[in-house]
Amino acid sequence: MIRFERVRKSFGAARALDGLDLVVPEGAFAVLLGGSGAGKSTALRMVNRLIEPDAGRVLLRGRDVAAEPAPALRRRIGYVIQGIGLFPHWSVARNIGAVPRLLGWEERRITARVEELLTLLRLDPAAYRDRMPAELSGGQAQRIGVARALAADPDILLMDEPFGALDAVTRQALQQEMARLHAATGKTILLVTHDVEEALSLATRLAVMADGRLLQEGAPRELLDAPADPRVRGLLDGGALGMRRLALVAAASIARASGEAPASLPRIAAAATGRDALEAMLVARAEAVVLVDEGGAPAGLVALRDLLRA
């Protein structure tokens, strides 16, 4: 659990954080959303003490982060940044092994861990291990950045606009990768972004910030349904409120028994969202879609009007 308590920070005349109170529950995929200059990066970088608060404190599992020497604290927290910041003079393997090496792991254990992480991030170890960062595409480099952050198996992962510099396709692939990693590892992730779609697609907890303060925090659906502040509404709406809400609803949760499941209806995976269901109906010009389980058997039916209950 990460807890910000009345945290303040100014840089000269610029007030970056103006009394931030925020709790990130254990195991959450928490997203800090806000416009540029809202104080998101400042808040994030206080968790691993790259920035120290002027007032207030940051607690990790109830313990003030200031109670521990910063290097030791940082070695148990994963950190991924937009610029990626791979060490340009080190191979991919050496980059990924950076924190384990600082922790004094045996060489054999580091090598094994590097293999494991490359595989986890869907990069062929034999092909990538010995490459230099300059020989990687943006997407590959960011995968290595994520692998490096995960190397010493930290409980907490901090990510500052990690996909901001990537093209749309690569970005989406890496977002899905992160959702999968979160589900698979149960790590607490705190991710900073100004991208509403990214925030909504990744967050289990969403915190909206402006002017160094928290505007609202909650499940993404709560914020969409009941924004506590016009600025939250303005940020989340963006002319696509209905579609965004639909994207947060599991199609299975609004499905009815499929009965015969007419063969003429389009079929989508049972894990799809309400938005996927609508998309499939629009594409097929059909008034309903059939959800199918992994074996291909009908698992339910979503009709157009069911979407109104979403």
Next chain:
Amino acid sequence: MRPAALLPAVLFAAALLALPLGGATFGALFPEVAEPLYRREPFTTLALSHAGLVLASLLPAAAIGIGLGIAATRPGAREVRAVADALVGFAQAVPPVAVIAIAVPAVGFGAAPALLALVCYATLPVLRATAGALATVPPEVLDAARGAGMTPRQVLFRVELPLAAPPILAGLRVAAVLAVATAAVGAVAGATCLGTPIIAGLVNGNPAWVVQGALLTGLMAFAVDGLLGALARPVSASPP
């Protein structure tokens, strides 16, 4: 190592060995001088002593230059940066001969004032190269290094210095060449070096000696430049 890099060194060695045999040639070139070949000390002795001066000044210069360059680029080291800037400005403004002249009353004649001047001059390019190279390390790389839990010392030795090494080596090369050239001036204060025939030639109206000293000094500078250039290139190109 490419052969081209060795060529100046070979040339220098050849000149060093051939010059003592060139009495007749210099006699023909400078018919008015009675003693066309400088013979007070063997050229090899002068060259060795010259190289010794260069080495003895380069080591402290490298240590001071790199040390100050590092100190000046630490966060919150505004005072150090100001001192370094002032030092650079001052040392650039004063010519080597003046440093030697000022130093003689303080440290006496001989190698000491020459060393003092050499250290002053050789420090500058190293300092400038070090501070410049460290300033170009990408900020996100530094952020990642700190974020990974490296101590300031680890950030410096594992990330900053390796990344800054090529320009620092280039600075050392400039410093070495500068030191070879400046060391000749040390002869003014009585330091034994390749400048000794030049000063002796000037004092005794013997242009042949001047040419001999200048030739060897120039070739030694070329040789050092070539050798260090060859040394610097593979270091910067190879991943560790």
